[in-house]
Amino acid sequence: xxxxxxxxxxxxxxxxxxxxxxxxxxxxxxxxxxxxxxxxxxxxxxxxxxxxxxxxxxxxxxxxxxxxxxxxxxxxxxxxxxxxxxxxxxxxxxxxxxxxxxxxxxxxxxxxxxxxxxxxxxxxxxxxxxxxxxxxxxxxxxxxxxxxxxxxxxxxxxxxxxx
Numbered sequence: 001x002x003x004x005x006x007x008x009x010x011x012x013x014x015x016x017x018x019x020x021x022x023x024x025x026x027x028x029x030x031x032x033x034x035x036x037x038x039x040x041x042x043x044x045x046x047x048x049x050x051x052x053x054x055x056x057x058x059x060x061x062x063x064x065x066x067x068x069x070x071x072x073x074x075x076x077x078x079x080x081x082x083x084x085x086x087x088x089x090x091x092x093x094x095x096x097x098x099x100x101x102x103x104x105x106x107x108x109x110x111x112x113x114x115x116x117x118x119x120x121x122x123x124x125x126x127x128x129x130x131x132x133x134x135x136x137x138x139x140x141x142x143x144x145x146x147x148x149x150x151x152x153x154x155x156x157x158x159x160x161x162x163x
Contacts, residue, residue: 006083008102010055011114012036014076018068030059030068034078056101057082064104064111071113081110 012034019031034057039050057080059065072078082102091097104111 007081008084009079009081010034010036010057010102011079012055012077014072014074014078015054017074018072020065020069027060027062028065028069030065032057032059032068032072032078034080056099057104058101059104059109059111061104061106061109064109067111067113076113077115079110079112079114080104083108 015033015035021029021031023029034055035052036055037050037052039048041048059068080102082104084100085103086098086100088096088098103109
């Protein structure tokens with residue numbers, strides 16, 4: 001395949017308090033569950049329906065784990081960007097299982113707190129409320145729009161020379 005993209009973007013609410021685990025090397029990993037919902041009105045009955053999807057998120061990024069640990073609780077609204085990964089594991093009865101998760105690795109991923117709550121206390125959370133992992137390259141994106149580029153309001157411009 002010439003190119004591919006594995007990127008997941010979610011806005012939702014934590015379904016339970018974060019689970020923080022320690023690794024053998026002394027680092028920490030955060031597991032969170034995010035609920036996203038969609039609602040619609042049934043055309044035939046006029047009844048309002050809602051469907052909720054639950055997403056498992058694993059955070060390996062040290063800075064993001066710190067934000068999750070210190071500021072996120074059940075019900076917190078967050079924006080996340082990560083990668084979709086499926087892993088295989090064996091349960092207690094020796095049956096192989098598969099789990100698909102959104103993963104925020106050490107040098108990728110983004111987590112933004114959207115509701116401004118900080119662990120149940122009043123006030124803001126400083127610069128950690130919107131922490132983004134450092135980019136592996138500081139080169140500007142060739143697809144980024146230039147702020148100095150003129151805006152023509154989406155109208156077609158006749159670029160033929162008038163002479």
